[in-house]
Amino acid sequence: MNVNWVTMVPILTKALGETFQMIGIALAFTIVFGLLVGVLLVSTDEGGVYESPFGSRRLGSIIHSVLGFIVNIGRSLPFIILMVVLIPFTRLIIGTFIGPTAAAVPLTIAAIPFFARLVEIALREVDQGLIEAARSMGARRGTIIWKVLLAEARPSIVLALSTSVISLLNYSAIAGTIGAGGIGDIAIRYGYQRYDNAYLFTTIVILIVIVQVVQLVASAVARTLSRR
Amino acid sequence: MITITDLQKSYPPRNGRGTTVEALKGIDLTVADGEIFGVVGQSGAGKSTLLRCVNLLERPTSGTITVAGQDLTTLGEAELRAARHGIGMVFQHFNLLASRTVAENVEFGLEITGVPKAARRARSAEVLDLVGLADRASAYPSQLSGGQKQRVGIARALAGNPKVLLSDEATSSLDPETTLSILELLKDLNHQLGVTIMLITHEMEVVKRICTSAALIEGGRIVESGNVIDLLNTPKSKIAHALFPLGESRGAPGNTVVEIMFAGHLADEPIVGRMSREYGIDVNILGAAVEIVSDHRVGRMRLELPGSLDSNERPIEQLRASGLYVEVLEATR
Incomplete structure (x- = not known):
């Protein structure tokens, strides 16, 4: 195997930058909207703090069902199909569907439902007794969500986030096949299509290292946050 | 301090199946100022529902609940939240926030009422001292024993200077010795602070140790109620026989x-x-x-x-x- 590090390093560095760019953008949106959707899924369910928004249980259950349905749609489409379907939408808001910034659009759309479901699970694990205690102290719904639900679920949410980042990394490689760039693109174009095993194996090593680091950091943070 | 009039609570059948469950079938109860009032009954008798109705964690189907002269059933949401600041509550499973220290748990209620940070710190130190946990302020609940956790729960409930303390089986998950120490603490606090305590329990021991008055609840109805000493001298009193x-x-x-x-x-x-x-x-x-x-x-x-x-x-x-x-x-x- 003939390795030409002089040409490979700049190519990989650039690709890595693109990968981080698309994951970074997608992650920022995923955190905000994923938390929002996760909180809404839990709180509009029966017994949740917003089970009856504006005094209407019916409205709560409609919001809950509709959100659940949309999340399931997002989760049921294979990423490559989702990406293709979203090309017109991506063009509309970014102006192109090529490049890492454009790739962040389908990545975000795919990651929000995934992360939202994990947030939902994390929030459901918070003891109902804590919510009752907060209510008995006269807490507002917002306070219960921030200071009880989200605060207590922090360790699980951090772990959910790391799982989502790793999924995003996976998706970003697929996005590479239709012009997003990034590390996956290198693996396919150089490693697969040009039979250059040096590129293939190097990208594999890089991906493994990234996943390990993400998981280690997340576990450490979760452990620090967890006071159980 | 607490007056409950013709309180009824029924749960409609879930998803249209089953029948309506009548948990409380017309409860009349008065808890005088400064009393320790115990509601005893077996599981399923409705005592937990009754206690949860007092601060409207459960909204009654009908009837009125007056605490400190205020009819809670007529209050809007914001007024009810304000009224709850004057009613502390302790729980069987303590319900402490695992992510907060002891002091931060105690401060939680004060945060809700918007007390400034310095005042919160001072007050939490004060009540932790009262329950004998001043030295554990920076510990996390997971580092405490059951009895200590309940002391934190009591400190948290008292931080806002409530007139009424509701106790939901506060000693039921503690060993006998710890139960006694928590009961002693409740009695002391009742004497020192004059806080009215309404508790529910299935343990006669609790009534014997600290209650000045008691009521027996069976099948959603109060079948006996009154001053404990009077009950003991009442022919055929079930509470007396159980004591x-x-x-x-x-x-x-x-x-x-x-x-x-x-x-x-x-x-x-x-x-x-x-x-x-x-x-x-x-x-x-x-x-x-x-x-x-x-x-x-x-x-x-x-x-x-x-x-x-x-x-x-x-x-x-x-x-x-x-x-x-x-x-x-x-x-x-």
Whole structure:
């Protein structure tokens, strides 16, 4: 195997930058909207703090069902199909569907439902007794969500986030096949299509290292946050 | 302090299946200022629902709940939240936030009411001192024992200076020794701060140790209620019998068996001995219990007197005349 590090390093560095760019953008949106959707899924369910928004249980259950349905749609489409379907939408808001910034659009759309479901699970694990205690102290719904639900679920949410980042990394490689760039693109174009095993194996090593680091950091943070 | 009038709570069938469950079927209850009021009952009797209705964690189907002169059932959401600041609550499973330190847990209620940080710190130190946990302020709940966790729960409930403290089986998940120390703490706080306590429990021990008044709830109804000492002197009081189980020992055929209840100074007098001496009868004690109930020495005794009821009329009369409650269980004429 003939390795030409002089040409490979700049190519990989650039690709890595693109990968981080698309994951970074997608992650920022995923955190905000994923938390929002996760909180809404839990709180509009029966017994949740917003089970009856504006005094209407019916409205709560409609919001809950509709959100659940949309999340399931997002989760049921294979990423490559989702990406293709979203090309017109991506063009509309970014102006192109090529490049890492454009790739962040389908990545975000795919990651929000995934992360939202994990947030939902994390929030459901918070003891109902804590919510009752907060209510008995006269807490507002917002306070219960921030200071009880989200605060207590922090360790699980951090772990959910790391799982989502790793999924995003996976998706970003697929996005590479239709012009997003990034590390996956290198693996396919150089490693697969040009039979250059040096590129293939190097990208594999890089991906493994990234996943390990993400998981280690997340576990450490979760452990620090967890006071159980 | 707490007045509950014709309180009813029913749960509609879920998803249209099953039948309506009537948890509370018309409860009338008054808890006086400064009392420790115990509601006892078996699981499923409705005591938990009743307690949750007092601060409207459960909204009653009908009836009114007045706490400190305010009818809670008529309040809007914001007013109800404000009213809850004046009603502390402690729970069987403590319900402490695992992600917060002891001090931060105690401060939680004060955060909700918007007390500034420095004042919160000072107040949490104060109440933690009151419950004897001043040195554990920066610990996390997971580092505490069950009894310590409940002390934190009590400190948290008291931080906002409530007039009323609701206790939902606060000692039911603690071992007997810890239970006693928590009960002592509640009693002390009741004396020191004058906070009215309403508690629910399935343990008679709790009523015996700290309650000044008690109510027995069965099948969603209050079947007995009143001052504990008065209840002990009430014929056929279920609470009294449960407080002093005397077993099932029976007298010999032809003899008379009576049960006597005594409270206050009567408990200090050698009644049985005197009766035995004065009437020359051999009294057989079948069962007896003397306890301290809400700081009074009270007791129940089952006595076997030789001979028929007629022959024992005079000694029984004398017992009654000296202020004892006497119930004849077995007798032949």
